[in-house]
Amino acid sequence: xxxxxxxxxxxxxxxxxxxxxxxxxxxxxxxxxxxxxxxxxxxxxxxxxxxxxxxxxxxxxxxxxxxxxxxxxxxxxxxxxxxxxxxxxxxxxxxxxxxxxxxxxxxxxxxxxxxxxxxx
Amino acid sequence: xxxxxxxxxxxxxxxxxxxxxxxxxxxxxxxxxxxxxxxxxxxxxxxxxxxxxxxxxxxxxxxxxxxxxxxxxxxxxxxxxxxxxxxxxxxxxxxxxxxxxxxxxxxxxx
Numbered sequence: 358x359x360x361x362x363x364x365x366x367x368x369x370x371x372x373x374x375x376x377x378x379x380x381x382x383x384x385x386x387x388x389x390x391x392x393x394x395x396x397x398x399x400x401x402x403x404x405x406x407x408x409x410x411x412x413x414x415x416x417x418x419x420x421x422x423x424x425x426x427x428x429x430x431x432x433x434x435x436x437x438x439x440x441x442x443x444x445x446x447x448x449x450x451x452x453x454x455x456x457x458x459x460x461x462x463x464x465x466x467x468x469x470x471x472x473x474x475x476x477x
Numbered sequence: 478x479x480x481x482x483x484x485x486x487x488x489x490x491x492x493x494x495x496x497x498x499x500x501x502x503x504x505x506x507x508x509x510x511x512x513x514x515x516x517x518x519x520x521x522x523x524x525x526x527x528x529x530x531x532x533x534x535x536x537x538x539x540x541x542x543x544x545x546x547x548x549x550x551x552x553x554x555x556x557x558x559x560x561x562x563x564x565x566x567x568x569x570x571x572x573x574x575x576x577x578x579x580x581x582x583x584x585x586x587x
Binding site: 401403460464468469 | 509512521522527533565567568569574577578579580581
C-alpha cells in the first residue's frame with residue numbers, strides 16, 4: 358500500500374518562502390519520479406516540477422526561478438521550496454508519484470494536498 | 478492559460494455517450510502519450526486512461542481514450558450520475574521539458 362503524506366505551513370505572507378515536505382510509505386522510492394503539482398481554488402492543475410532519487414530535477418519553466426525540489430533518500434522524503442510567494446501562488450499543493458509505465462510517466466499516487474494561502 | 482486545450486464543460490443524459498476533447502501541439506500530444514484523470518470534488522485526481530487508450534486495473538470499460546495527431550479524446554459510454562465531475566488530460570511536452578495539463582472539463586449529467 359503506497360501512501361504519500363505531506364506537511365508544511367498553510368498560511369504565508371507575500372514574499373515569504375513556501376516549504377512543503379512529502380514522505381513516501383510503501384513501494385520502492387528509487388524506481389519512481391516524485392512530483393509537486395498545484396491547483397488554485399476553482400482552477401485546473403499546474404505541474405511545478407519533479408525529482409528522482411538521485412536528485413535529477415525538472416521544473417516548470419514559469420516557476421523555475423523561484424522553486425527548488427530536493428530529495429532525502431534516507432527518509433524516503435522529498436521537499437518543495439518556493440520563494441517570494443504572492444497571492445497568485447494561493448493553491449492546493451500536492452505531492453505525487455510518477456510511474457514511468459509509459460513515456461513521460463503517469464501520476465498514480467497523490468498526497469492529501471495542502472491548501473497554501475498567501476495573504477498579508 | 479493551459480498548454481492543452483479542453484472544453485470547459487460537457488454534458489449528457491444518463492445512458493448517453495459523451496466525448497471530451499484535448500487539443501495540443503506537435504511537442505506534446507503529437508509526440509507523446511496522453512493520460513486522462515478524473516477528479517471528484519475535494520479529492521485528488523484519479524488516473525483514468527494512460528498511454529492514450531490504456532485503462533488501469535479497476536477502471537470501468539465505460540471509459541476509453543483515443544489519439545489522432547495533436548488531439549486526444551476521452552469517451553464515456555453509458556453515462557451515469559456518478560460521472561458528473563471534472564476531467565483533465567495531460568502529456569509530456571518536449572519543448573517545455575515538462576508535464577502539461579489541460580484546463581479541465583466539467584461534465585454534467587442532465
